[in-house]
Amino acid sequence: MRNLRQQGLEMPLLQKRLVESWPVVAGEAIARYTLNAYIINQTLYVHLSSPALRADLSLQRQEYVRRLNDYVGNQVIADIRFC
Numbered sequence: 001m002r003n004l005r006q007q008g009l010e011m012p013l014l015q016k017r018l019v020e021s022w023p024v025v026a027g028e029a030i031a032r033y034t035l036n037a038y039i040i041n042q043t044l045y046v047h048l049s050s051p052a053l054r055a056d057l058s059l060q061r062q063e064y065v066r067r068l069n070d071y072v073g074n075q076v077i078a079d080i081r082f083c
Contacts, residue, residue, distance in 0.1 A: 011076070014072055014074050014076045015039045015076055017072050018039065018044070018068050018069075018071070018072045018076045018077060019037050019038060019039060019044070021068060021071045021072060022034065022037050022044075022046065022068070024071070025064070025067050025068050025071050026064070030048075030053065030057070033048050033049045033050045033053050034046060034047070034048060034049075035047040035048065035049055039076070039077060042076070042077050042078040042079070043077060043078065043079045043080065043081055044065075044068065044077045044079070044080045044081070045080075045081050045083055046080060046081070046082050046083065047083045048082055048083070054082045054083070057080075057082050058082050061079065061080045061082075064080050065077055065078065065079060065080055068080075
């Protein structure tokens with residue numbers, strides 16, 4: 001049986017795991033303001049209901065990229081956009 005990498009399923013599974021880890025990595029307070037999160041072309045898009053939080057988190061983008069990639073144990077995203 002072929003492994004996940006050979007079947008091209010490894011990255012979609014890692015992406016799903018990373019998106020699902022957002023509330024854990026970001027914390028409960030930030031998760032409450034999160035409306036949606038998804039990945040397109042190695043960028044995590046996080047839709048937030050608070051413009052102030054959006055601006056604040058934008059300053060910490062690279063820290064969240066590092067923490068999320070560390071959480072899943074692989075380089076899945078290169079950037080985050082807070083919308």
